[in-house]
Amino acid sequence: MKRINSVFNLQIRCLFIAVCLFVCSSGLTIGETCSADGDCDTGLRCETCAANGNTRSRCVRIQPMNPTSKVKGLPFNQYSWLTTHNSYALSGAKSATGSAILAPTNQEDSVTSQLNNGVRGLMLDMYDFQNDIWLCHSIGGQCYNFTAFQPAINVLKEIQAFLEANTSEIVTIFIEDYVTSSQGLTKVFNASGLSKYLFPLSRMPKNGGDWPTVDDMVQKNQRLVVFTSKSSKEATEGIAYEWNYVVENQCEF
Numbered sequence: 661m662k663r664i665n666s667v668f669n670l671q672i673r674c675l676f677i678a679v680c681l682f683v684c685s686s687g688l689t690i691g692e693t694c695s696a697d698g699d700c701d702t703g704l705r706c707e708t709c710a711a712n713g714n715t716r717s718r719c720v721r722i723q724p725m726n727p728t729s730k731v732k733g734l735p736f737n738q739y740s741w742l743t744t745h746n747s748y749a750l751s752g753a754k755s756a757t758g759s760a761i762l763a764p765t766n767q768e769d770s771v772t773s774q775l776n777n778g779v780r781g782l783m784l785d786m787y788d789f790q791n792d793i794w795l796c797h798s799i800g801g802q803c804y805n806f807t808a809f810q811p812a813i814n815v816l817k818e819i820q821a822f823l824e825a826n827t828s829e830i831v832t833i834f835i836e837d838y839v840t841s842s843q844g845l846t847k848v849f850n851a852s853g854l855s856k857y858l859f860p861l862s863r864m865p866k867n868g869g870d871w872p873t874v875d876d877m878v879q880k881n882q883r884l885v886v887f888t889s890k891s892s893k894e895a896t897e898g899i900a901y902e903w904n905y906v907v908e909n910q911c912e913f
Contacts, residue, residue: 688719705768724778728874736871736885741832743781747771748795748809756814757790759805763797771815775822775831782819785836786812786845793839793848801838816852823857823883830874830883834902837890845888846897857884861898864905 687701688694693716694706700719708717727739746766755761767774771782787796787803793812796803819831839845849855859882865871877883887902888894894901 690719690721692719693717694719726778733873733875736830736874736877737865738870739874741780741830742778743783743832743834744774744779745783746785746797747774747779747782748784748815749797750809753809755805755808756810757805757808759808761806761809763807763809765797771818772822775819780830781832781834782815783834783836784812784815785838786848787838788841788844793841793844796838798838803838812848813852816848816854819884820853820857823854828878830877830885832885833887834906835886835888835899837888837893839890843897845893845899849886854884857881859883859885861894861900864900 687704688699689701690704692700694700695717697704697706700706704719704721706717707720708714709720724742727741728734744767746764748771749764749766750770751765751768753761753765769777774782784795785797787794787798787801787808789796789803789808794803795809795812795815796807797809798804798807819833823829823831835845837845849858859877863872863882871877886899887906888897888899889902891901891903893899894904
């Protein structure tokens, strides 16, 4: 009788372990149909992509390919770099002021997560606010408690940590610039520790010419390209005016 109980107890334990393993790893994998993010395994989302002919939601995780992994030795401007709009505007975030954010949001990942998942271009809206430089998704050139996400230095330090840990990567920042304080951008970049990575204005190509190669920029540790939307900053702070070097097409949805 004792032997029978031992065997029975062993079977119960095995059944418990099997059930636990099933529950703990029951998330749906990439490509499986789903109804909510919670249905999918860790790191996946439930999305619908009509452009691909998928009318049903499926678990997805898009990991972009590093463009230099396929073709090496090209100038920086001859690669396509994944860029996010309003990169700081995180869904569900609360303003660092303590206020609820009423401004539209654009991202579901932090800037660090974006960088770790292949994003190499970040669009940041910078404003004077509370005697500092803040990231705001605002209107009329003014930042408010309900449009302010966080001080810009927080995100710049995330970028600094990424560049320090990934010594062959290049990041581009596009600043929608509402900063009027004297040397405001220069001060916040210096404070973040990013200045040592800046690609200098003196090396920016003229008249649409090619940029240095990616290898050259990495070897010189000039791995941060920064553009501002305010033309005067090129003369006053040495930050490239975006439309002297960049073109953009119109896209409507």
